[in-house]
Amino acid sequence: MILIIGGAFQGKKAYAMEKFSLKEEDFTDGACCSEEELYQAKALNHFHEYVRRFLEEGKDTAGLPERILEKNPDLILISNELGSGVVPVDAFDRNWRETTGRLCCSLASGAEEVHRVVCGIGTVIKSG
């Protein structure tokens, strides 16, 4: 697993395309894909949107990072960082942003590499 994180509009997808020679058709969109499509994907964009839908459907995220790592170990997964703002007033938003953060902690722990993209510039914050 390669995990790529960063704030919104930081150029994470363009960075991934260049760094890992990906084409547009290599990406599955977390905003609309099924769980099965996630496990088949070469690269997944908008993981945080996948988490939002998962929670909206009332599903439990326990075991999700482990399943992704096991079923799709070569996945290049892109997620927004959501946690660096004022605590949202809305309980669902609070839960969504914290859950996304914790899932990314678990994915990062199992990933071979973690890249963080700021202003289009990627920094490898975990490797090997």
Place this chain on the structure above:
Amino acid sequence: MLILVTGGSGSGKSEYAENTAVALAQKEGLPLYYVATMKPYGEEGRRRVERHRKLRAGKGFETIECFADLKGVSLPQKGVVLLECLSNLTANEMFEPEGAGDGTVAAVLEGVKALRERSAHLLIVTNDIFSDGITYDEVTRLYQERLGRLNREFALLADQAAEVVCGIPLQLKEKGV
């Protein structure tokens, strides 16, 4: 040593701070204290506190609750102290009846300095609440401004400062350990 640990919600900053505190205490044979600043409001608050308790369980921390007026907190011995977290403490000082109100920044600065004198090592967990780009109401902006100021003050005093991202510590400032 003074260590500042920052990060967003769900970034793994607490776990990193706890493990760092435990390692320091083990290395130097010191007692571990956890200064808890969060008032557990409602079901979600209780769950949050419970989650942190579970995370700390078995690591050997003695928990001391302090919601405001950190200057008045007493510790049994000089040990490794983990203050969690600056964002709650600042909110309590601003918004709770027993808080310092307009004197929040001074109260937190003095409180942390007093706590540091009573500790062999002090670790402060704070929060990055500054990067969502939303313009909030006046009171929330004042809270952001005060916490931002306190974060800067403590980073200046700190021997180490780290931002935790996905459980990975990125060192922002590091003096000889």
